[in-house]
Amino acid sequence: MLKGATMENVRKVLVHLSKENSRPQRANFQQSIVGHFCAACKDSLMVNCGLNQHQFLISDTAFAGSRQVLLQRPPFCPIKHLSDAQAALLPAETRDRGVDVGVAVLLQSASQKVLLTRRAKDLSIFPNLWVPPGGHIEPGEQLLDAGLRELQEETGLCLQAGEFSWKMLALWESVYPPMLSRGLPKRHHVVVYLLLLSPENHQQLQMRFKPDEAEVSAYTWLEPQVLASVAATEDGARHTMKVAGDLPQVIRITELEHGSAKTTTIPTATFLNTAPPEGEDVERVSTGTKFAIRLWLDTLAPQTE
Known part of the structure; x- marks a missing residue:
């Protein structure tokens, strides 16, 4: 059991909000967050999560202000498969860092398109990958506030209260590099995915964009048909999932340079x-x-039937 699981018969972990916040009760880099709560063969479970004294708390029991949500890891999660011998090779600064927490914002326009951004090529982790806007939660921030701040910092889009509705989608255990075959783990995160629903269409939202080229090299809005095929291409799967055969040959993106x-x-x-x-x-x-x-x-299914 991890340090931080201090209540008898109650399992919980505290996750860093930032590397500067070094409270002793925190998740261990060398222990999978999902694996802490369930058998190693399982990769998902329902947990309770929320902010607790400037830390992000994940627990198998409800607590004041908590939300019940799905916590998921990929089956090839490096922390899940890390051997004792491999763990011994991790630099001390990596082992001692613990698990950071971040937030990612899935922004859905009124036309049911979702914004994805391409990370800059020179970023230290996951460069050149397509992701929703997001980043670290700062101490003292609420989850939604962190998501809105990251959205504004990366795209320039500032959303005010009353201009959207939102919900928490799930938690994701993220490790970089994403597979042990690509090298020993360097960074370990729990990512909080938030869904923001805007009554504006994507053209209206995009008119307010002022992207940060240091973070984002391109962005695009994808429709459900394309996203369904994207989601079907499961990383690490032995068998390729079927994707739609009537997809467009190219996707229109906005690329940022100089x-x-x-x-x-x-x-x-x-x-x-x-x-x-x-x-x-x-x-x-x-x-x-x-x-x-x-x-x-899955949230669109009732609307499209």
């Missing part, structure tokens, strides 16, 4: 790429994003 934005296209197949088990990564949609998209598609 302070200017231009509209261009890239092959739809780029969004259907899967994580390679070895070597350099490829431009693709991140595994956690695919998980969040699947949950988002």
Whole structure:
């Protein structure tokens, strides 16, 4: 059991809000968060989560202000498969860092399109991958406030209270590199996925964009048909899931370079790429994003029947 599970018969972990916040009760880098709560063969479970004294608390019992939500990891999660011998090779600064917490915002327009951004190529983790806007939660921030701040910092879009509705989708255990075959873990996160519903269409929202090129190299709005095929390309799966055969050949994106934005296209197949088990990564949609998209598609099901 991790440090932080201090109540008898109650399992819980505290996750760092930032590397500066070094309270002793926190999740251990070398222990999978999902694995802490259930058998190692399981990769998902329902937990209770929320902010507790400037820490993000995950527990198997409800507590004041908590929400019950799904916590998921990929079956190839490096922390899940990390051997004792491999753990011994981790640098002390990596082992001692613990688990950070971040937030990612799935922004849905009135036209049921979702915003994805391509991370800049020189970022230290997950460069050049397509993800929703997001980042670390700062001490003292609420989850929604952190999501809105990250959305504004990365895209320039400022959403005020009353301009949207929202819900928490799920938690995702994220590790970089994403597979042990690509190297020993360097960073370990729990990502809180939030769904924001805007009454504006994507053209209206995009008119207010002022993206940060240091964080974002491109952005696009994808419709449910394309996103369903993206979500079907499961990383690490032995068998390729069936994708729609009537997808467009290219996707229109807005690319940022040297302070200017231009509209261009890239092959739809780029969004259907899967994580390679070895070597350099490829431009693709991140595994956690695919998980969040699947949950988002479930929210659309009652509206489309």
